[in-house]
Amino acid sequence: MSAASIDVALPRLLSGISQPGMVQLDRHLDVHGPLPAPARLDGATLVELAERSQLRGRGGARFPAATKMRAVRASRGHAIVVANGCESEPMSRKDALLLEELPHLVLDGAALAARAVGAERVIVAYEGPNHDSRLSLEHALKQRRSAGIDSVAFELFAAAETFLTGQETSLVSQINGGLPRPSFIPPRPTQRGVRRRPTLVQNVETLAHLALIARHGADWYSGLGTETEPGSTLVTVLGAVNAPGVYEIECGTALEPLFAAAGGVRGAIAGLLIGGYFGSWLPAAVASELELSDASLARHNAALGCGVVVVLPSGACPVAETVRVAIYLATETANQCGPCVHGSAAIARTLHGIAEGTAAASALADLGRWTSILPGRGACHLPDGLAHFVSTALRTFPAAFDDHARHGPCEACSAPALLHIPPPSKKLR
Amino acid sequence: MKLRVNPINCHAHGLCAELLPEWIRLDEWGYPIINPDRIPRELEAHARRAADACPTLALLLTRD
Numbered sequence: 001m002s003a004a005s006i007d008v009a010l011p012r013l014l015s016g017i018s019q020p021g022m023v024q025l026d027r028h029l030d031v032h033g034p035l036p037a038p039a040r041l042d043g044a045t046l047v048e049l050a051e052r053s054q055l056r057g058r059g060g061a062r063f064p065a066a067t068k069m070r071a072v073r074a075s076r077g078h079a080i081v082v083a084n085g086c087e088s089e090p091m092s093r094k095d096a097l098l099l100e101e102l103p104h105l106v107l108d109g110a111a112l113a114a115r116a117v118g119a120e121r122v123i124v125a126y127e128g129p130n131h132d133s134r135l136s137l138e139h140a141l142k143q144r145r146s147a148g149i150d151s152v153a154f155e156l157f158a159a160a161e162t163f164l165t166g167q168e169t170s171l172v173s174q175i176n177g178g179l180p181r182p183s184f185i186p187p188r189p190t191q192r193g194v195r196r197r198p199t200l201v202q203n204v205e206t207l208a209h210l211a212l213i214a215r216h217g218a219d220w221y222s223g224l225g226t227e228t229e230p231g232s233t234l235v236t237v238l239g240a241v242n243a244p245g246v247y248e249i250e251c252g253t254a255l256e257p258l259f260a261a262a263g264g265v266r267g268a269i270a271g272l273l274i275g276g277y278f279g280s281w282l283p284a285a286v287a288s289e290l291e292l293s294d295a296s297l298a299r300h301n302a303a304l305g306c307g308v309v310v311v312l313p314s315g316a317c318p319v320a321e322t323v324r325v326a327i328y329l330a331t332e333t334a335n336q337c338g339p340c341v342h343g344s345a346a347i348a349r350t351l352h353g354i355a356e357g358t359a360a361a362s363a364l365a366d367l368g369r370w371t372s373i374l375p376g377r378g379a380c381h382l383p384d385g386l387a388h389f390v391s392t393a394l395r396t397f398p399a400a401f402d403d404h405a406r407h408g409p410c411e412a413c414s415a416p417a418l419l420h421i422p423p424p425s426k427k428l429r
Numbered sequence: 430m431k432l433r434v435n436p437i438n439c440h441a442h443g444l445c446a447e448l449l450p451e452w453i454r455l456d457e458w459g460y461p462i463i464n465p466d467r468i469p470r471e472l473e474a475h476a477r478r479a480a481d482a483c484p485t486l487a488l489l490l491t492r493d
């Protein structure tokens with residue numbers, strides 16, 4: 001196939017959306033066509049397709065999907081697929097958009113993932129209070145049953161409303177009737193997960209991409225993006241742009257065209273947050289040169305993570321925003337691992353002291369030490385995420401932190417929060 | 430051979446750091462910070478002893 005004959009245009013995932021609300025089954029089939037039958041595309045071929053497409057997870061870690069599928073196939077027992085639509089990252093909206101408006105794409109992908117690992121059961125998890133997601137999923141499943149599309153059994157799961165809810169071992173624990181708490185690895189869910197069976201946990205956007213790759217192939221998928229990061233990806237753009245929302249971009253694209261698509265940047269900006277609450281603060285000056293590719297982001301010690309891009313307006317206070325998120329994350333720990341519980345609390349408390357101008361003289365040095373010893377020391381990556389979020393804030397806004405440490409709150413401290421802090425979760429301990 | 434700790438099971442008894450100070454130090458809350466490198470031959474026996482001594486079986490030896 002010559003490159004010219006490949007239709008690479010954007011949008012891909014979002015192409016079915018023509019009006020607000022859920023894309024119905026007939027429209028979904030009009031736009032994308034039916035799923036290839038198992039006789040034409042078996043499980044092993046699907047894994048190969050995922051491999052050749054270099055499809056990587058969109059839940060935050062960007063782990064190769066084919067590697068995980070192979071691990072599940074290599075484990076003994078009847079496999080189960082979990083479609084992870086929890087989207088516990090407070091600034092992200094892409095997974096909710098997929099569940100609410102494009103449930104058929106997600107369900108197609110989940111059915112294909114089941115085919116890839118030989119599973120007969122799929123559990124679709126969403127954040128419990130997210131009623132719209134459940135309604136769309138139920139409606140879509142009814143349409144599919146009447147049309148007789150699926151050979152797998154789907155089940156919906158209402159996950160807890162906490163920051164840890166969508167972490168994969170925490171999600172598996174909940175489905176097994178336990179608390180939303182991560183567990184120690186090994187065993188990995190791919191070896192022993194839901195009902196002690198080999199379990200493939202995959203983010204709903206990852207599955208939606210799989211639904212299109214299965215239809216159009218790896219060459220089509222790679223018609224967009226870079227050599228090492230083919231395809232498209234969803235990002236949630238928020239903050240000082242004229243049209244905040246979810247956008248589908250070519251992988252590796254520059255930041256500027258994304259801002260243009262989001263209606264342009266509004267006014268002067270103080271900085272950027274790339275990757276959400278596990279992400280990196282970056283100075284405003286890098287916006288003009290930054291590409292959303294692994295390579296370009298890595299040069300700035302950043303990663304796209306779950307795809308959240310926040311533009312901090314110059315009227316906002318980076319210290320106040322950072323402190324609120326740090327306190328939120330520290331209160332959302334699962335209270336299981338000593339270094340995480342003590343370290344997160346110490347970081348949050350000390351940051352709060354700096355913001356109030358009441359911290360000890362050693363505060364900045366303490367923060368530097370804690371953020372460097374915390375990564376890798378919990379059962380999950382919450383401490384790693386928090387440490388990175390805080391250390392990049394300190395590096396990006398040194399003058400602001402210094403100023404608060406000396407003089408206390410600035411005028412912008414009392415401005416409404418830009419970074420969303422969910423109400424305290426009713427903790428199930 | 431490497432050493433790892435299961436942070437959910439570790440209750441900061443600190444015994445491990447006493448037995449293997451060359452490889453394990455404690456943070457300010459008493460939780461172990463373990464050298465992630467491969468353990469040198471001459472420390473392997475000590476590492477095994479430290480893992481066996483952990484009261485909560487939180488200290489794990491891994492191959493590789």
Ligand SMILES: Cc1cc2nc3c(=O)[nH]c(=O)nc-3n(C[C@H](O)[C@H](O)[C@H](O)COP(=O)(O)O)c2cc1C
Nearest residue numbers: 057058059084086087088166167168202203206381
């Ligand atoms: C604290 C924490 C929260 C997470 N929350 C989510 C989430 O809400 N949704 C999600 O898909 N992945 C989440 N993840 C990542 C999952 O653990 C897992 O890597 C992902 O669901 C795998 O799917 P993927 O490979 O398709 O991305 C979270 C990870 C951590 C450490």
Ligand code: SF4
Nearest residue numbers: 334336337340378380
């Ligand atoms: S690292 Fe923290 S958030 Fe993760 S399981 Fe341990 S205590 Fe819970």
Ligand code: SF4
Nearest residue numbers: 439440442443445483
């Ligand atoms: S001996 Fe065990 S419980 Fe005590 S600090 Fe070491 S690993 Fe943790």
